[in-house]
Amino acid sequence: MSKIAIDMMGTDLGIKPIIDALKVFMKKYDDVTFILIGAEKELKTATAVAKLDNTKYEIFATTEVIAMTEGMMEVRRKPNSSMVRGTELLRDQKVDALVSGGSTAAFLAACHFIVGEISGVSRPAFMPFIPTVNKGKSVLMLDVGANLENDAQDLVNFAIMASVYAQEIMHNPKPSVAILNIGEEASKGKDYHKEAYKLLANNKNIFFKGNIEPRNITSDVVDIIVTDGFTGNIALKTLEGMAKNLMGVIKYELTKNFYRKLKAFSLRKAFRGIRETFDYRNNAAALVLGLRAIAVKTHGSSDEKSWISTLELTRTAVVNDFVQKMTVKLLKGD
């Protein structure tokens, strides 16, 4: 039986979508129990109303909340917050995994300071699943913002960790890896790009495909993209913004007059297909990689569907003993 802790507080939509997701999840899986961390009264009422199976969860009462807009400083200022208590449970191995939908900056700080990294990893990396042109196929990109700067060895570690994930969890025996860079040639980029290129090309356990230009992030040409956190964060936010703005322009043009609205309505299935392909809400969960335990961050505005997929991803990582397998590979350096 595995145990997952959930930081129930600090999300945009409150606890309802999490409770709804738990209800669905608990009916589907019999091998997981939960520790729900947060405001006691609120949680007791909501779980009772939803008639959650009370053999499958316990409530861990906390009194403080780290808000979505708050940063890493709050981790020290609010020791009795649901987020801090959650990372302590993870550190003390009272649970097998922790999930949070709260402030990303605070969660990364709590993971780093309280849980800590696998030997050889200096700071964790943040790895989302980025949708590609092939509906349902994501590319793993890391780091996208847990670090400001990374060196060549960090990029190699990222490649190893994500490869283990792709192999063990996604059942992809030969996940291809590329470095995000301004050009495809080995000579492109900064010194650490060139050094990482050499190290990855010489690592016989990594399926290295060279550099990838940002125009191909969503083209489904590789399985894993490694980058320093600053560059990855810039690329991810550029993608999200462009997708949002382009969908906005499409909506504007298609609802400009009654005739267009009518025609567009008749194509609603096609537009649903387009939206679903690049809807970042279908990829709400991101892994915090490099920690001694499994920590998963889901989007702050995750709905029930997003929470279900987040819990399923977390369960799969736990059941497959992901951190143990990754640690072995990292220590071997391949």
Add this chain to the structure above:
Amino acid sequence: MSKIAIDMMGTDLGIKPIIDALKVFMKKYDDVTFILIGAEKELKTATAVAKLDNTKYEIFATTEVIAMTEGMMEVRRKPNSSMVRGTELLRDQKVDALVSGGSTAAFLAACHFIVGEISGVSRPAFMPFIPTVNKGKSVLMLDVGANLENDAQDLVNFAIMASVYAQEIMHNPKPSVAILNIGEEASKGKDYHKEAYKLLANNKNIFFKGNIEPRNITSDVVDIIVTDGFTGNIALKTLEGMAKNLMGVIKYELTKNFYRKLKAFSLRKAFRGIRETFDYRNNAAALVLGLRAIAVKTHGSSDEKSWISTLELTRTAVVNDFVQKMTVKLLKGD
């Protein structure tokens, strides 16, 4: 009478779209003559066939071509190439401006080594016009790839140069400026971001709006975005790739079956509006800023329409004495 040199070689579509554009341009403007640099025989034939007004151009014969895929090394290896001869004409003040549709890397190198920068500028910056959600309104972003790394003072110089351009050429008296960064707070980013933030905030001649997140590059919230060349290149290529891939998915969904094709056809005006808003071909020209003279790079696959707008942009910069005005502002440091 102004004189513009055109590097006629090394583009994807050959000289025809350039000749066609010149024909239109020459009928519209009486204050510009041209030096067309390239293969003599080809140029003589094409200009004669098109019946270009031969009082308005001369042909400068060269024997070598720097290909689109070639880089900065070719600048030294091919002294009699159209690109190198063009930059020499610009250096020697035989022309008021130079336009090229050839290799970007080679062109930037030729501009740097042959033309040289204004005092105080260490390397030129590459400034494209990026389309926004407001059709017809572009945002100026620099640098997007002429430099790998930039310091805080470079970012200030970029802000000054682009502000002069926006004021003198685009008639925007108060162009707003923001730094591309991973968050909006002044404390975000690397050291040079924080330093540039302070310098720009204290510069009373710059209309500084703080940091901008990449998700808002195309949201039309500022007029000018300054960034180091590596980050700018990553963001620009991410934008272009996402726009292309999203349009690809739209096309796929809308042509999936006959019914959808039919309905989509009836909405073709709406889709043209969408395509035009984010079509990077409508913004083919980019300025090489910081040089002692006006150099304009247009897209390698520019068609007649793109070449006309490129030539008009170049003429406007020449007529408004842009480099002279920019130099004065840069030397004053505001």
